[in-house]
Amino acid sequence: MGFYRTVTWPWPLSGDEQEAVYLSLRVAARAVGFGLPLAMIVALLLARGRFPGRFLLNALVHLPLMLPPVVTGWLLLLVFGVEGPVGAWLAARFGVHLAFTESGAALACGVMIFPLMVRAIRLSVEAVDPRLEQAARTLGAHWVDRFLTITLPLAGPGVLAAVVMGYTASLGEFGAVITFAANIPGQTQTLPLAIFSALETQGGEAVAGRLALVSVFLAVGGLVLAEFLSPRRLK
Amino acid sequence: MGFYRTVTWPWPLSGDEQEAVYLSLRVAARAVGFGLPLAMIVALLLARGRFPGRFLLNALVHLPLMLPPVVTGWLLLLVFGVEGPVGAWLAARFGVHLAFTESGAALACGVMIFPLMVRAIRLSVEAVDPRLEQAARTLGAHWVDRFLTITLPLAGPGVLAAVVMGYTASLGEFGAVITFAANIPGQTQTLPLAIFSALETQGGEAVAGRLALVSVFLAVGGLVLAEFLSPRRLK
Amino acid sequence: MLRVSLEHRFAGVSLTMAFEAPTPGVIALFGPSGAGKTSLMNAMAGLLRPHRFRMELDGVPLERRRPEYRGVGYVFQDGRLFPHMSVRDNLRYGLRRGGAGPVKFDDAVALLGIGALLGRRPRHLSGGERQRVAIGRALLSNPRLLLMDEPLSALDQARRDEILPYLARLRSVLSIPIVYASHSLDEVTRLADTLVLIEAGRVVAAGPLTEMTARVDLPLALREDAGGVLRGVVNSHLPERGLTAISCGADFVWVPQITAPPGTGVRLRVPAREVILAVESPRGISVTNILQAHVVAVAEDAAGHAALVSLELGGGALLARVTRDAAERLRLAPGRPVLALIKAMSVDWHQED
Amino acid sequence: MLRVSLEHRFAGVSLTMAFEAPTPGVIALFGPSGAGKTSLMNAMAGLLRPHRFRMELDGVPLERRRPEYRGVGYVFQDGRLFPHMSVRDNLRYGLRRGGAGPVKFDDAVALLGIGALLGRRPRHLSGGERQRVAIGRALLSNPRLLLMDEPLSALDQARRDEILPYLARLRSVLSIPIVYASHSLDEVTRLADTLVLIEAGRVVAAGPLTEMTARVDLPLALREDAGGVLRGVVNSHLPERGLTAISCGADFVWVPQITAPPGTGVRLRVPAREVILAVESPRGISVTNILQAHVVAVAEDAAGHAALVSLELGGGALLARVTRDAAERLRLAPGRPVLALIKAMSVDWHQED
Amino acid sequence: ADTITVFAAASLTNAMQDIATLWMAGGHPKVVFSFESSGTLAQQIAHGAPANVFVSADEKWMDDLAKRHALLAASRSDLVGNSLVVVEPKQGLKPVKLGAGSNLLAVLGPDGRLAVGDPAHVPAGIYARQALQKMGLWEVASARLAPADSVRAALRLVELGEAPAGIVYGTDVKVTPSLGIAGIFPPDTHDPIRYPVAVLKAHNTAAARDFVAFLHTQPAQDVFLHWGFTAP
Numbered sequence A, B: 001m002g003f004y005r006t007v008t009w010p011w012p013l014s015g016d017e018q019e020a021v022y023l024s025l026r027v028a029a030r031a032v033g034f035g036l037p038l039a040m041i042v043a044l045l046l047a048r049g050r051f052p053g054r055f056l057l058n059a060l061v062h063l064p065l066m067l068p069p070v071v072t073g074w075l076l077l078l079v080f081g082v083e084g085p086v087g088a089w090l091a092a093r094f095g096v097h098l099a100f101t102e103s104g105a106a107l108a109c110g111v112m113i114f115p116l117m118v119r120a121i122r123l124s125v126e127a128v129d130p131r132l133e134q135a136a137r138t139l140g141a142h143w144v145d146r147f148l149t150i151t152l153p154l155a156g157p158g159v160l161a162a163v164v165m166g167y168t169a170s171l172g173e174f175g176a177v178i179t180f181a182a183n184i185p186g187q188t189q190t191l192p193l194a195i196f197s198a199l200e201t202q203g204g205e206a207v208a209g210r211l212a213l214v215s216v217f218l219a220v221g222g223l224v225l226a227e228f229l230s231p232r233r234l235k
Numbered sequence C, D: 001m002l003r004v005s006l007e008h009r010f011a012g013v014s015l016t017m018a019f020e021a022p023t024p025g026v027i028a029l030f031g032p033s034g035a036g037k038t039s040l041m042n043a044m045a046g047l048l049r050p051h052r053f054r055m056e057l058d059g060v061p062l063e064r065r066r067p068e069y070r071g072v073g074y075v076f077q078d079g080r081l082f083p084h085m086s087v088r089d090n091l092r093y094g095l096r097r098g099g100a101g102p103v104k105f106d107d108a109v110a111l112l113g114i115g116a117l118l119g120r121r122p123r124h125l126s127g128g129e130r131q132r133v134a135i136g137r138a139l140l141s142n143p144r145l146l147l148m149d150e151p152l153s154a155l156d157q158a159r160r161d162e163i164l165p166y167l168a169r170l171r172s173v174l175s176i177p178i179v180y181a182s183h184s185l186d187e188v189t190r191l192a193d194t195l196v197l198i199e200a201g202r203v204v205a206a207g208p209l210t211e212m213t214a215r216v217d218l219p220l221a222l223r224e225d226a227g228g229v230l231r232g233v234v235n236s237h238l239p240e241r242g243l244t245a246i247s248c249g250a251d252f253v254w255v256p257q258i259t260a261p262p263g264t265g266v267r268l269r270v271p272a273r274e275v276i277l278a279v280e281s282p283r284g285i286s287v288t289n290i291l292q293a294h295v296v297a298v299a300e301d302a303a304g305h306a307a308l309v310s311l312e313l314g315g316g317a318l319l320a321r322v323t324r325d326a327a328e329r330l331r332l333a334p335g336r337p338v339l340a341l342i343k344a345m346s347v348d349w350h351q352e353d
Numbered sequence E: 001a002d003t004i005t006v007f008a009a010a011s012l013t014n015a016m017q018d019i020a021t022l023w024m025a026g027g028h029p030k031v032v033f034s035f036e037s038s039g040t041l042a043q044q045i046a047h048g049a050p051a052n053v054f055v056s057a058d059e060k061w062m063d064d065l066a067k068r069h070a071l072l073a074a075s076r077s078d079l080v081g082n083s084l085v086v087v088e089p090k091q092g093l094k095p096v097k098l099g100a101g102s103n104l105l106a107v108l109g110p111d112g113r114l115a116v117g118d119p120a121h122v123p124a125g126i127y128a129r130q131a132l133q134k135m136g137l138w139e140v141a142s143a144r145l146a147p148a149d150s151v152r153a154a155l156r157l158v159e160l161g162e163a164p165a166g167i168v169y170g171t172d173v174k175v176t177p178s179l180g181i182a183g184i185f186p187p188d189t190h191d192p193i194r195y196p197v198a199v200l201k202a203h204n205t206a207a208a209r210d211f212v213a214f215l216h217t218q219p220a221q222d223v224f225l226h227w228g229f230t231a232p
C-alpha cells in the first residue's frame, strides 16, 4: 500500500531515462514501420489466398505469440545471431550486426508485434465486401491495383488497429528484446528494460513506477492520435 | 548450430512436463473463457458507445499491452496480492487467494490477452453494417437482442480471432504469470514457465526446445480448430 | 389520421415537408429521385432524427418513441436482409418480436412466392427474390404502420401485379396504414388513397388520389402516363360478350370480363392518352365505351403540342390528352359537351378490397 | 455478332441459355425475377464461372480472359459504388484504368445530372443518385461491351426518359454493344435491337425486336403493356397543327410535333391496347391516324375475354388488343382488311440515332 | 500440506533439484521449487507468496526480507559460495590475466562486447562490476558490456558467439562443453559470493526447518560441490 505514495511525478526525466524514451519511440517506429507492409502482405495472403502452405504461414506468424518471449529472443539469436544462418549472411554480406544494436531491438519488437498486426489487418480485409473488388475488376483493376485502391483503404480500421497495437505493444516488449539485444543503456535499453532493471533493484519500485507512468503516457499519446485519425472521424 | 541437433522429439513427456501441459491448457481455457464475455462487452462499448470515460476505458484495456509484462504482474500483485485492496477483500470475504495460485495464473493470462481480444472483436463489430442493426430495430429488437442476434453473429470472425489469439497468447504468456503467480511446478508452472526453468538450468536448452515444440503443437492444434470453425467455411 | 411534419438540412440539401392523410389507407409519397422520400421514411421509422419532427398516428404522437418501440414496419429501399440468417429466420425475426399478428407466416410465404427459398441465405437470392423476402419480413412484424420504400422497383410486372392486390388487401382487411414511396405512377394509382407529391424536399400537393389525378395544374398531368381514376361497383357480367359492366355513378363502363362478383367495389384507371374525344358518335368501331362528359378545363403541355383536358363524367373526373390540332378541330373549351371514347381494353381495373 | 452460351447449376436451380445477336446494338435480356439475367451477366463479366461457357464478341472469344482484361463494363443491379471514394473518384476509377475513350467525363456528368454530387460519398446519395453514378462509372471505363443490370429500376420516369436516349446514342455513336437486363417492357422496346426472352433459366425466344413484339404466340403479347414497334423516318412538320408526319413504309403516321429534323430515323411504339380497329371510317373524332391494315392472326388471351390481333400495315407489323366482343362484332379473321385507329398521343416515338 | 515450497535463485536450479531428489528418496515430504531471479522471489515473498524456504543468490535480498521481519531469524545461514570467472569459447581460448594490468578488454577485440548479468540488479552482474571497479577497468569496460537479464542469458550470449567473452559464475561454465574458463577473479576483487538460506516466518513448518538442515548435511553439500559451488 505504501507503494502508492512513493510513486512521484515522472518529470523531469534523468538523462538515461530520456534516452530510454527516445530509444523506445525510435524502436517502436521502426518495428511498426518495417513490420506493417509485410504484415499487410501476409494478412492479404491469409485472408484471400488459397495456396499450399497457407496454414504453415499462419502458424509461423503466430509463433511469437505462442512462445514465451524469452524463447522467441533465443530463437532470434539462433537465426539472426552471428552464427545463425541469416545473421552470418548479413554479417558477411553487409557487415550488419543485429544483436546488441538498436536495429536488433527493433527486429525483436517487430517480430513480437507481427502476429497482432497481421490479425488486425486480416480481420478487416476479410470484412471487405468482395463484390466491391469484383466491381473494381470489371473496371480494369488488376490485383495489386485492387488491393491498393479498394481492399486496403476499406480495411483502414484494421491497418489503424495494427499500428496502434503494434506501437503500444512495442512500448511494452521486454523478454525478446532483452534476450536478443541485451540491456545496453542508450543502445538497446528501451523503457521496458529500464523499468525491469529498476524493479529488480532494491528500492527501485518508485523509479519503476515513474517509468511505467512515462510508458503509459507515451502509449496513451499514441491512442489519442489513433482515435483522432480513426476512419470513423474521417468519414 | 549444434543446438539444432540437441532438440529431440518431445514424446513421451515426463510427469512434470505433462502436468505443465495440462495446467497450461486449463489456464488458457479459463483465461479465454472468463475473458471473452467481458471482452465482448468492452469491445461493444468501445465500438458503438459514446460515453464519458470511453477513452479512459480504451487506455485501461491497452495497459497490459503497453507495459512490460513483469510490471503488469507486479501491478496485479499490488491489487490482487494479499495486501492489495482487492486481494485483501477477496481473502477476507471469500477466503479466495489469487496470487501464487492457478486461478492467479489464469487471471494474469486473462489480463494480458484482454487487449488482444477486445481489439479483434471491436474491429469486427465496427465492420458490421449499422443499417442491418437499424433494420433489426424496426423489427422490434432492443439493444441486447440486437447485439446477440445481429451484431455478434456478424462479428463472428472477430470473436473467433479473439479466441485464437487469446488461446495462443495464453500459451506464451510469461512475465506477468511468473511475477504474479510464481513458478511452482504443478500449481502455477505453465509451459512457458517450465521452458524458462529449463533455460535457467545448466544444459537445459534441449529440454527447453522440446517444451517449446510441445507449446507450438498445442497452439497449432488451436489454429487448426479455428481454421476449421472459421465462418468462411460455415457459410 | 396520420400527421407528419419534418424539417431537416443535409449538407447542401434542405427538406421541409408536412402532410396529413386519413387512416387506414395507403399514402403514396410520389416524387423523383432525390426528392426526399427515403429521408421522410427514415424519420418516420425513427432512424433519422431531423431538426424538427412531429408524427401522430390516430391521435398518438410517435416521434419520441425509439424505433424498436414505434411499431413501424419498414421495407427498405436497399433490402437489408440479415446475411447470416436463412430466409426463414429473416422472416421469423420480426414475427417473434412483433407479437402474433393477423399476417400468418404461411400465407405471407405463399403469397410472395418464396416457399422454395426458405432455407437459402440472402446472398443466394436474385434481386427480386430478396425484395420479396424483405416485404415478408416487414409484414410479419405486425406493425401499426408499414413503410415501403420503392418495394417493387426490383420486381417484374407479373410479380408486381401479384403483390399489389395483396398490399391493397392489407390496407382494408388489416387496416394497417401504409406509406408507400414510389416513382411509378402506375403503382401509386393502383394502391394509393392519398397522394403526396414531393419534389426537391417540398410537398408540392397532397390530397385524395382521385382528385389529384384529374387536375391539369399539377406536374402529374404532364407525364406520359397521366390518367384519371374512377371508383365504381361491379354491376353485371356479360359472359357471352366477355364483358363486365361497372357502374360509376350515373355511367356504365365496360371492361373485359372480370372475376369479381357484382357489388364489388373497383377502381378504374383510364390513361389520359387513351381517351378519345368525339363530338359525333362513331359507328363500326372497336371502342366499347362511349361516355357523355363535359370539359372542365383545358391546358397545354410545355411544348404546346398536346392539350390536357379535364373531363367531368357522371361518375367522376377523368383526364384526356389529345393533340392540340384535335382540340382545335373539336373546339374543346370549358363547358363543351363531348363524348369520351374509351376502349374496354384501356381500362385498368383493380378490386378495392 | 455477340454469341453467348452457358450451362450452370446452382443448388436447386439450373440454367441453360444461349443466344446470338448482331452488334453493335442493344440486346435486351427480358424476363421475370429469378429468370437468370444477373447470372448470365455475371458470367459475361467473368465474375461467375459457369460449368460451361462460351462468349464471342465480333469473332473474338472472351470467355478465357480475366474480368479485368475483358473490357466489359458492368452496371450492377446492386450499385456497388466504392464507399470510401467521392462520387468523382468513383467515376474516375474506370476512366483512369480503361484508357481514354469516346465518353468524356464532363459529358457523362452533365447527362446523368450528377454534377452537384461529385464531392459526396455514396452513402450520402439517394437510391436513384447512386444508380446514376454507377452508370457513369461503367460508361467512363470505355468498355468494348457494356452490361447493364436493371440500371433504371431505381430511377423515376423523368430521369429514365432522360437517360434512355443517351444509352441509345451510345449504341449508335460509339458502337458499344450493350446487354441490358430489364423487366420493363417499355425500356426494352425503346432501346433494344435484339430481344432475348428468358424464363426460369431458359431462353424462350430471341430475335429482332420488331418481329418479336408483333408475334401473338409469345407470352409478351399477353402482357398489359404489349405493343408493336414500327421503324420510320421523319417526313415533315406541321407547326400550325402541332403535328409531325412520320413515313413508315407506305404509311404516314402522325405524332405530336417533335424536334427531330426531317430525315431522322425514329422508332414508334404503339401499345396494343391503344389500337382501335374499325371497319368504317369514323368522323368528328380526336383520333388522328387512320391506317389501312389487314389482319394476320388472331389469338385469344388466357381468360378468353381479349383478342390479340396481329396486323400488317404498309410499313410494318402492329399488335392490337380488343375485347372478344369487339372482335366478333367486327368479324376479325386473318386476311380481313381493317382500319387501325391510333391517337397521335398513343404513339411513343424515339429517335433511332 | 506437508509439501515444502522452496523459492530459490535460478542459478541453483540443477543442484537444488538433485538435492530434492536425494531428500525425497529418504522418505521425506515432497519439495517443489520456484526458480527465478532473487529479486523477483524476494518481492513475491514480501507479497505473501506461500514459500517455506528462500535461497537467495546474494545477501541484499535476504537482508531486505529480514528488515520486513519475514524470516525466521534463527534459521538464516550461508549455504554455499561460488566463484566469478571469465568465460570464453573453448576453441581458441585466450587466458585472461585478472588483477592489475588485466588484458580482459584486449580479449574482446575492437568491437566485441563482454556479456554480464545486468550490473543494475543481477547479482552476478553486481559482483562483476565490483571486480571491474577494483581492477580499474570499469570506466572503460562499462561501455563495452552486454548486460543480460540473468547470468544464464549472459552465458548463452557467449555460447552463441555474440560476445567473445563473459563474466559468469564458475558453476555456469561447468556443464557447457563448448565453453571454458579463461580466468578466475581473485576473491578479493568482489564481495564474497554467498547463497544465504532461511525459513520464512509465515510458513515456518518443521519439514521446512528439516529441509534447511538437510541442505547443510554432507550429502547435500557434495551435490553442491559436484555442480561447482564452493563452501560458503
Ligand SMILES: Nc1ncnc2c1ncn2[C@@H]1O[C@H](COP(=O)(O)OP(=O)(O)OP(=O)(O)O)[C@@H](O)[C@H]1O
Pocket: C010, C011, C013, C031, C032, C033, C034, C035, C036, C037, C038, C039, C040, C077, C183, D123, D124, D125, D126, D127, D128, D129, D154
Ligand atoms: N446523409 C446525407 N447527407 C447529405 N445529403 C443527403 C443524405 N441523405 C440524403 N441526402 C440528400 O437528400 C436528398 C433526398 O434524399 P432521399 O434519399 O430522401 O431521396 P429519395 O426521394 O428517396 O430518392 P430516390 O428515389 O432516388 O431514392 C437527396 O438530394 C440526397 O442527395
Ligand SMILES: Nc1ncnc2c1ncn2[C@@H]1O[C@H](COP(=O)(O)OP(=O)(O)OP(=O)(O)O)[C@@H](O)[C@H]1O
Pocket: C123, C124, C125, C126, C127, C128, C129, C154, D010, D011, D013, D031, D032, D033, D034, D035, D036, D037, D038, D039, D040, D077, D183
Ligand atoms: N449463388 C446462388 N446460389 C443458389 N442459387 C442462386 C445463386 N445465385 C442465383 N441463384 C438462383 O438462380 C436464379 C437466377 O438468379 P438471377 O439472379 O440470375 O435472376 P435474375 O433474372 O437476375 O432476377 P432478378 O430480376 O430478380 O434480379 C434464381 O432462382 C436464384 O435464386
Ligand SMILES: [Mg+2]
Pocket: C037, C038, C039, C077, C149, D126, D127, D128
Ligand atoms: Mg429513396
Ligand SMILES: [Mg+2]
Pocket: C126, C127, C128, D037, D038, D039, D077, D149
Ligand atoms: Mg438480377
